[in-house]
Amino acid sequence: MPKTLAILVLVGVTAIGGWFVVSAWGGGSVQQPVAYNHKVHIDAGMECAACHTGAEEGTHAGIPTTDKCALCHKVDRPYPKTPKDLAFYLKANKEIPWRQLHRTRRHVYFSHQRHVALAGIDCEKCHGDVKKKTTPFDRAAFPDRQAGMNLCVDCHRKEKVTTDCMACHR
Amino acid sequence: MPRWGMVIDLDKCTGCQACVVACAAETNAPLGSPDIAAMGRIIRWLQILPKIEGEYPYITADMMPIMCQQCEAPACTYVCPVAATYRNHEGTVAQIYWRCIGCRYCVNACPYTLKWFNWWKPEWPGETAQATNPDVELRDKGVTEKCCFCHHRLQTAKEKARAEGRTVRPDEYIPACVEACATRCIVFGDLDDPDSEVSRLARSPRAFHLLEELGTKPKVTYLKSR
Numbered sequence: 391m392p393k394t395l396a397i398l399v400l401v402g403v404t405a406i407g408g409w410f411v412v413s414a415w416g417g418g419s420v421q422q423p424v425a426y427n428h429k430v431h432i433d434a435g436m437e438c439a440a441c442h443t444g445a446e447e448g449t450h451a452g453i454p455t456t457d458k459c460a461l462c463h464k465v466d467r468p469y470p471k472t473p474k475d476l477a478f479y480l481k482a483n484k485e486i487p488w489r490q491l492h493r494t495r496r497h498v499y500f501s502h503q504r505h506v507a508l509a510g511i512d513c514e515k516c517h518g519d520v521k522k523k524t525t526p527f528d529r530a531a532f533p534d535r536q537a538g539m540n541l542c543v544d545c546h547r548k549e550k551v552t553t554d555c556m557a558c559h560r
Numbered sequence: 561m562p563r564w565g566m567v568i569d570l571d572k573c574t575g576c577q578a579c580v581v582a583c584a585a586e587t588n589a590p591l592g593s594p595d596i597a598a599m600g601r602i603i604r605w606l607q608i609l610p611k612i613e614g615e616y617p618y619i620t621a622d623m624m625p626i627m628c629q630q631c632e633a634p635a636c637t638y639v640c641p642v643a644a645t646y647r648n649h650e651g652t653v654a655q656i657y658w659r660c661i662g663c664r665y666c667v668n669a670c671p672y673t674l675k676w677f678n679w680w681k682p683e684w685p686g687e688t689a690q691a692t693n694p695d696v697e698l699r700d701k702g703v704t705e706k707c708c709f710c711h712h713r714l715q716t717a718k719e720k721a722r723a724e725g726r727t728v729r730p731d732e733y734i735p736a737c738v739e740a741c742a743t744r745c746i747v748f749g750d751l752d753d754p755d756s757e758v759s760r761l762a763r764s765p766r767a768f769h770l771l772e773e774l775g776t777k778p779k780v781t782y783l784k785s786r
Contacts, residue, residue: 497658499695501715503719507723508719508722552649554648555646555659556708559659560695560697
């Protein structure tokens, strides 16, 4: 009996430990409501900021609303092809409940405008292979699964821009 | 590189406290409670220090708005063990809340007692919690805070100026207290620009600094003719 208990405890500790490791690594899988394909849209000549409005003129880059999709995708037209999951939201005239994966921490002031429009940095610099991604994002699109201060400071030092704490921390 | 400074004309100040309210609203100052107030631990980065002379009814009252004096030689930065408070390249004394370990050395080192420690978890009751300024951090229990000359406004002004391919105009970056001052007794600007109003006023014969004998070299200058 004690042996069984010990095994159970060991299995429990391993499971909990494993969960913490996976969480810290950022490998948690998030299911998006629509199987969005970034690559298809980029190959079609679309700019990131066309859907992620605000990326060039604001602090936050927006998540597209259904009416953005509806500009091109029409349920009753064969081209461009409208996937079933998107058609459901278009027909119902409902917002797609995208799962937000990128959140700026509240003590950080990060302006997309400052980086995208003013510094002319390509989205891929921070968001990695986002333009080549054919499946929807199930994790934050950063090289190390999350954007830590090292990602920011490395680039700021390399580009010889300010590393004053107050420039990014509010 | 500008060196931001402030001049407060005490001859013009009526003590209306519009600056105090503007500062508290802009910087998400928690309301506090009567109990906290009784202990003298209400956090207000900008306060009015009343100086009353004479005996009633023959009294004169001076109302002195006081906030972080943005010293050129800030005692608080010398004692901070984790560089959570430091003087940046534009002369503004910064406070990085998430780096602060709450040792309170700086609170005790500041000769003006204008650094504030969060002894309790701050609360924004009711709808005030939905009305906080997103550009300013909500400081948590155990960290020190202070006036940073509304540095977030400078960030916004810099961003706008750069988008338009120019430098920041003097009227673009002004702290909330300056904006709210009804008598325009608070003037803000670049002290290194000899033509700026703040620089001209700082050279006035009426000018003085708080506790200037300590050698902290504050960038907040007061004007008084009496």
